[in-house]
Amino acid sequence: MSVIVTDAGFGPDSFNAGFAPLGEARAEQGIDLPNTADVVAIWDSVKAAPAIRIPFPSSADGRGYSIASRLRDLGYQGRLRAEGHVIADQYRKARGSGFDEVEISEELAARQPEPQWDPVQKISYQSKFRRSA
Structure with a gap:
């Protein structure tokens, strides 16, 4: 199972149509877009998708x-979802970034x-340091 994070907090996945790879997704499905995609080259294929999920294989x-x-x-x-790390x-x-x-x-x-x-948490390393100094 996965957890979906939004500005409202943690929640279940409300996008029930699922995701499929580019070129295999039905009209109501979201598209799993590789993080190496040339967005301009595939724009016509993704612009009407209800959702696009982009993987983050590493936090770096x-x-x-x-x-x-x-x-x-x-x-x-449409809905843009970051997925992974x-x-x-x-x-x-x-x-x-969208x-x-x-x-x-x-x-x-x-x-x-x-x-x-x-999303509005304003605690930073510097503010923590200043408080303890």
């Missing part, structure tokens, strides 16, 4: 942010509970 792999941003720049209006500290970056939600494993949700995913 930021290609998905660029893809999400480019999709939004081109006018994509996105950590709580990266949630604001994900939202800022993602609506993040799909994480139950294991990651247990290690980084819901309050850590607050």
Whole structure:
């Protein structure tokens, strides 16, 4: 099972149509888009998709942010989901680049509970340091 993170917190997956690879998805399904995709080249194939899910194989792999941003720049209006190794500290970056939600494993949700995913959390290393000084 996965946990879906939105600005409202943790929740179940509300997109019931499922995801399929580009070229295999039915009209009502979302598209699993590789994080190596050339968005401009495939734009006509994805622009009407109700949802697009972009994988993050590692929290250090930021290609998905660029893809999400480019999709939004081109006018994509559907649901954008980051999936995989996105950590709580990266949630604001994900939202800022165009993602609506993040799909994480139950294991990651247990290690980084819901309050850590607050999109307006303003705690930083510097502010913690200043308080203790």
